[in-house]
Amino acid sequence: MAQLTRYQKKGGFLQLLALIEGSGKSKQENFLNLIGQENKAWEKTLREKSLSIEKIFSWPQEALAEVFAVSQPMTVCILLLGFEQSRRDKIFAMLSPSDKRKYQSIMEEMKPSTAETNTAAMKLISEVRKMLTEKSLQIEKYDAALLIEDNIEEKIDADTGVFEVQALKEELTPEKSNAPAEKSGHGNKVDEQEFSALRRRFQIVASENAQLKSEVQGLKSKLEQIKRIA
Numbered sequence: 001m002a003q004l005t006r007y008q009k010k011g012g013f014l015q016l017l018a019l020i021e022g023s024g025k026s027k028q029e030n031f032l033n034l035i036g037q038e039n040k041a042w043e044k045t046l047r048e049k050s051l052s053i054e055k056i057f058s059w060p061q062e063a064l065a066e067v068f069a070v071s072q073p074m075t076v077c078i079l080l081l082g083f084e085q086s087r088r089d090k091i092f093a094m095l096s097p098s099d100k101r102k103y104q105s106i107m108e109e110m111k112p113s114t115a116e117t118n119t120a121a122m123k124l125i126s127e128v129r130k131m132l133t134e135k136s137l138q139i140e141k142y143d144a145a146l147l148i149e150d151n152i153e154e155k156i157d158a159d160t161g162v163f164e165v166q167a168l169k170e171e172l173t174p175e176k177s178n179a180p181a182e183k184s185g186h187g188n189k190v191d192e193q194e195f196s197a198l199r200r201r202f203q204i205v206a207s208e209n210a211q212l213k214s215e216v217q218g219l220k221s222k223l224e225q226i227k228r229i230a
Helices: 012-021 025-038 040-049 061-070 073-080 085-092 097-108 114-133 152-172 185-229
Strands: none
Touching: 012 025, 012 040, 012 114, 012 152, 025 040, 040 152, 061 114, 073 097, 073 114, 085 097
16 A cells, blocks of 8 residues: 555544445455555554454443444344354343343344345444544543544654564564574674674664654654744
């Protein structure tokens, strides 16, 4: 995904997240893998912050009650039919007797297709995402990992350097070989020299990354000063 930069601005993360959540599971995975090829920090954060039916239905009774209150019973029932009976019973136990009867009555007459189930999943996720965006659902009380900070794009970009340095560190770490170890002292000396050179390269990259982060922060401060003057 060569166009990730268009989302690296305020509000861009939510736009990209909505695009991913509005796709089917297969497309989501392909999309995230493409993002990971370009930027591992963005892929990791998108996976952590994205909603799924599994995450939503793992929330406690109070949270599910808020979700069900704004969702169409038909949508919820289609999704419940895709669960095992034990999991379905656990959710029913959270409902009032009247709501339980209502959902069970609807489900008795339904045989949703795979396409209908996928559509219902995306619809519910979209509704919950709207609740989170409007802050009508206080997600920090139920699943703090899903909370999206106002400056999340800056935070991810700051983490990007850490991921790149870590990847380089892993790349530079000598791989264990199944081949018999050389008994020659000369061979070991060469290995040590090569690893020392690679370690120096890693230290240089880490230093450059820290310097770039400092320069970016300085430019941001100057930009804020210019905005205030203007």
